[in-house]
Every structure is written in structure tokens, then in C-alpha cells.
Amino acid sequence: MLSLPAKAAALPRVPRLVGPLPGPRAQALIARDEAVTSPSYTRGYPLVAARGEGCMLEDVDGNVFLDLTAGIAVTATGHAHPVVVRAIQEQAANLLHMSGTDFYYEPMAELAEALSARAPFPTAAGRPRARVFFSNSGAESNEGALKLARYHTGRQQVVAFLGAFHGRTYGAMSLTGSKAVQRQGFGPLVPGISHIPYGTHASLDYLEDKLFPTVLPPEEIAAIVVEPIQGEGGYIVPEDGFHERIRQICTCHGILMVVDEVQAGMGRTGKLFAIEHWGVQPDIVTLAKGIASGLPLGAILSRPEIMTWPAGSHATTFGGNPVACAAANATLKLLEAGLIENAERMGRVLQAGLGQLADRFAFVSASRGKGLMVAVDLFDAAGNLDRERRDKIVDLAFYRGLLLLGCGRAAIRFCPPLVVDTDQVRVALDILRQIFEEQ
Numbered sequence: 001m002l003s004l005p006a007k008a009a010a011l012p013r014v015p016r017l018v019g020p021l022p023g024p025r026a027q028a029l030i031a032r033d034e035a036v037t038s039p040s041y042t043r044g045y046p047l048v049a050a051r052g053e054g055c056m057l058e059d060v061d062g063n064v065f066l067d068l069t070a071g072i073a074v075t076a077t078g079h080a081h082p083v084v085v086r087a088i089q090e091q092a093a094n095l096l097h098m099s100g101t102d103f104y105y106e107p108m109a110e111l112a113e114a115l116s117a118r119a120p121f122p123t124a125a126g127r128p129r130a131r132v133f134f135s136n137s138g139a140e141s142n143e144g145a146l147k148l149a150r151y152h153t154g155r156q157q158v159v160a161f162l163g164a165f166h167g168r169t170y171g172a173m174s175l176t177g178s179k180a181v182q183r184q185g186f187g188p189l190v191p192g193i194s195h196i197p198y199g200t201h202a203s204l205d206y207l208e209d210k211l212f213p214t215v216l217p218p219e220e221i222a223a224i225v226v227e228p229i230q231g232e233g234g235y236i237v238p239e240d241g242f243h244e245r246i247r248q249i250c251t252c253h254g255i256l257m258v259v260d261e262v263q264a265g266m267g268r269t270g271k272l273f274a275i276e277h278w279g280v281q282p283d284i285v286t287l288a289k290g291i292a293s294g295l296p297l298g299a300i301l302s303r304p305e306i307m308t309w310p311a312g313s314h315a316t317t318f319g320g321n322p323v324a325c326a327a328a329n330a331t332l333k334l335l336e337a338g339l340i341e342n343a344e345r346m347g348r349v350l351q352a353g354l355g356q357l358a359d360r361f362a363f364v365s366a367s368r369g370k371g372l373m374v375a376v377d378l379f380d381a382a383g384n385l386d387r388e389r390r391d392k393i394v395d396l397a398f399y400r401g402l403l404l405l406g407c408g409r410a411a412i413r414f415c416p417p418l419v420v421d422t423d424q425v426r427v428a429l430d431i432l433r434q435i436f437e438e439q
């Protein structure tokens with residue numbers, strides 16, 4: 001018979017390494033894993049996670065790390081937040097699955113109501129602000145948004161951005177403009193998608209002045225798909241007025257503005273939806289990652305008049321699973337009870353500390369980002385972006401108990417759980433300072 005494990009002792013709030021990394025259990029597990037899992041995974045340093053609590057992560061050998069990755073910007077409320085864990089346990093004990101495509105259950109309706117009430121769309125008396133479709137991932141949310149935009153407008157063309165990451169299923173991969181390895185060998189992709197550079201007015205000039213009159217009539221464009229802050233592409237904040245101008249272009253030509261909030265959304269930037277920083281109201285928003293604190297869930301929010309597809313046209317067995325929705329309902333309450341505010345506050349502490357490091361070390365760029373979606377670039381002696389140095393620093397951080405991720409060409413990204421506190425930010429900055437001093 002299975003027995004419940006005894007409640008483990010609380011983890012320390014700072015890194016604690018008990019031996020050389022990777023330890024013996026980690027080495028054994030990595031050998032087993034690598035013998036049988038897909039070689040397409042992109043593992044870097046040898047972390048074998050066993051237990052998480054807040055911003056701390058323990059590996060299988062008892063080493064404790066400070067986690068500024070949140071499992072790639074997912075565990076918004078921290079690892080195993082007790083309120084989220086309780087919501088999952090209670091829901092799991094009552095109903096694990098019944099498929100929201102064909103039946104009804106409360107956690108899904110409750111979450112759709114909550115997201116609809118908060119969607120960054122116009123309000124109108126007597127109707128919801130948004131309709132919501134639930135998926136299982138970011139890729140699926142974007143896949144569905146692409147279908148919805150084409151279906152609703154009856155148009156086929158779509159504009160996306162170089163450097164964008166929207167996922168790896170065929171539609172999402174076709175929107176993605178990030179790395180050649182993500183496309184190479186997989187063609188033909190979904191046709192009708194054009195990519196332009198991200199974040200600049202020059203790029204939108206090119207779209208309007210060069211592409212519209214020649215190869216891409218705006219009357220044939222269903223959607224412009226854009227990240228509010230480009231995530232995998234390097235945590236790039238666009239030029240002032242960029243999103244406002246996309247909104248204008250879309251409104252002028254009947255194009256739908258689709259904002260991919262998979263990484264930037266759910267409070268990470270200090271607002272529930274990152275696009276709110278620009279006061280822009282899109283037509284469709286896609287979500288995933290942080291929405292359910294680690295359970296697989298994604299969502300498409302659309303203005304109600306746009307979600308016109310008929311019964312049977314789009315659905316998925318697991319999307320909006322009751323346990324994932326219960327986790328998301330608990331997550332949303334925690335975000336609004338202080339974590340979004342904390343993201344904004346801790347983001348300022350983090351950026352101030354990174355600013356000091358940039359002043360001191362010439363090979364570190366000024367920091368950029370909003371809230372707890374922050375990055376710095378690493379340069380070589382000649383001032384060029386230095387991917388190797390970035391990778392080395394991310395590795396060295398692991399061996400000192402700090403978990404980081406790269407993004408873009410040579411950026412270190414900081415996307416901790418939104419429960420991170422000032423002491424933990426300072427510990428992370430201190431570890432980085434030590435590593436920078438040794439460069």
C-alpha cells in the first residue's frame with residue numbers, strides 16, 4: 001500500500017551545497033534519463049530537482065538552490081505554495097477529469113469568469129468582457145489563437161516578429177521566429193506568416209510603407225501576433241509607442257491584434273497582463289506558464305464578438321482540466337493578494353542591483369525589463385554580445401547554488417517566482433558579483 005511521505009523539514013532560504021555538483025544521485029538519474037529521453041531537450045547544467053518551496057529548490061542529493069528561473073517563468077506563486085497545493089489536493093480528491101469540451105464543472109466556469117472580468121478589453125454593459133478557451137500549453141493557446149483569427153476574419157495572412165517564440169506545434173512554430181534549429185527539417189510550415197523585426201518603429205514603417213503596398217495587402221491580414229515583451233528572444237522591451245502603433249494599424253485595417261502573454265502575463269511584469277503597461281487593448285490574449293503555478297494550463301481570451309467559431313470547430317480533451325483550473329483559481333487569488341505588487345517591488349530592487357553591477361563591470365549591459373521579467377546582456381572585450389561568456393556565467397552560478405537561465409543571443413534572464421524577497425534578490429546579486437569579479 002502507498003503511504004504518504006512525512007512532511008519534510010522546511011528548506012533554508014539561502015543556497016546550501018552539501019557536496020560537489022552533480023552529486024551521486026543526480027549523476028545516476030541523469031544517466032538513466034539521458035539513455036531514454038528525447039535528445040531534443042535543451043538541458044544545460046546538471047540540476048536534478050527533488051523538492052521546491054517558494055524560491056528554493058532542493059536536488060536529489062540535498063543541495064539547496066536559489067531558483068531565479070521558476071521552471072521557465074512558470075511557478076508564479078513559488079514552488080509548492082501551500083494554498084495552491086491544498087486547492088489541487090481538494091480538487092483531485094473530488095474530480096480529476098470530466099472534459100470541459102463536453103461537460104460542465106465549476107472550477108472551469110469560475111476561472112473563465114475571473115479571467116473574463118480582468119481581460120484587457122473594453123467593457124460593455126450586459127455582456128462579458130471576454131470569452132475564454134482553455135488549452136494545455138502556450139503553444140496550444142497560440143495555435144488556437146491563429147485558427148480563431150483566420151476563422152473570424154476569413155483572412156489568411158499573419159504578421160509575426162523575428163526573435164518571437166510562440167511554441168513548437170505547427171501553427172505556433174510557424175509564428176515563432178526565434179532559432180533556425182526550431183524549424184530546420186520540419187517544413188513545410190503553415191503558410192501565410194510573414195516575420196518583421198521586433199520592437200522598433202522602423203520595422204512598422206517597413207510593414208506599412210514597403211510590405212502593405214507590394215506583397216502583403218493589409219486587407220488580407222488576419223492578425224498581428226506580438227509579445228508585449230519579447231521573452232525567449234532576449235527580454236526585449238519595445239520602443240515607446242510600438243504597441244500603440246500596432247493597435248492603430250490593426251484598427252485601421254480590420255486586423256486582429258493578438259498579444260502572447262504566455263511568458264509576460266499573470267503578474268510577472270507587475271501587472272496582471274503585461275500589455276496593460278502600454279494601455280493598449282488587444283483583440284485576443286494568449287496565456288499559459290504562470291497561470292496555474294505549474295500545472296499544465298493555457299487560455300485564449302478574446303473579445304466576445306470575435307470568438308464566433310461554432311460548436312465542434314475547436315476543442316481539446318484536457319484543456320481546462322478541473323485540477324489545473326483549481327490551481328489557477330488559487331494562483332489568481334494569491335497574485336492579487338500581493339504577489340503582483342511584490343513583482344513590481346522586487347523588480348525595482350533587482351534592477352537597482354543589476355545597475356550597480358553594470359556600472360562596475362564593463363562586460364555587463366544595463367538591465368532591462370519590467371517587474372520580475374528582467375535581463376542583462378554579456379559582452380566580450382571588444383563589446384560584442386558574448387554567448388559563451390553568458391553560458392559560462394549561468395553554469396558558474398549553478399555551482400554556487402543559484403539557478404539562472406539564458407535567453408536571446410547573450411542575455412541572462414531573471415524570472416524568479418513572484419514570492420522572491422529582498423534578501424533573496426541580494427543573495428543572488430552577491431553570487432553574481434563574485435562570479436563577475438573572477439571573469
Ligand code: PLP
Nearest residue numbers: 137138139165166167231262263
Ligand atoms: N509563447 C511564449 C511567449 C513563450 O515564452 C512560450 C514558451 O517559452 C510559449 C509561447 C510556448 O509555451 P509552451 O512551451 O507552454 O508551449
